[in-house]
Amino acid sequence: MRIECPLCGDRDRREFYYQGAAVMLARPGPDASAEAWDGYLHLRDNPAGVTQELWQHEAGCGSWLVVARDTRTHEISKVELAADVKRAMGAAS
Secondary structure: OEEEEOOOEEEEHHHOEEEEEOOOOOOOOOOOOHHHHHHHHHOOOOOOOEEEEEEEOOOOOOOEEEEEEEOOOOOEEEEEEHHHHHHHHHHHO
């Protein structure tokens, strides 16, 4: 699999470190139940299809990226700098 870093160009995926889904999970409050904390820490969706993932270009420029990838085929349809995505989300609200 190859990832197109917006700063470095086309690179082998071994230069990147997968960080998980690029979704903000609602952190339970300090007084939440053990079940709520268990769900927050251990339970994740595992969808088949296009997902938004967070990757770091660890062996390159160090940038954090949001990658749209189809989990069935590993086809990557979009790569954006995470900082740009965060800025766009802030401007939209």
